[in-house]
Amino acid sequence: MHPTEPTTAEGAPLTGWRKSSYSGGSQGECLEVADGHATVPVRDSKSPAGPALAFSPQGWTRFVTALKDGELSA
Template sequence: MHSAEHALTGWYKSSYSGANQGECLEVARGHATVPVRDSKTPHGPVLVLSTDGWTTFVAAVKDGILGA
């Protein structure tokens, strides 16, 4: 993991993530890019998306393009 990823703050889990769901993402607020990580491994790797990339990802999930 890049050392700068350790300094990321503002992580939150979506209110759509239930307590028993295993597929939960956390996103860090307040950054120029959109850092995303697996909530089960908070010290694991971080995927950093552009704001356009994040918007495209969210739209694909909502449209059912990405699924389990």
């Protein structure tokens, strides 16, 4: 494993990345999420070796809902 490869809190490598269905994509604002983990890992597709945020499933739902509802500014 490459030393900068993001891992879960348990130390398992994050795998299964895919472009988020919530990602705009046309202007390079692409988020990727990794399936199959207890948390919802999220990263910037332009920086796959960079940091990843890990949301609880409920936190991810609340975050996406807040974005859709315009509760968060860009």
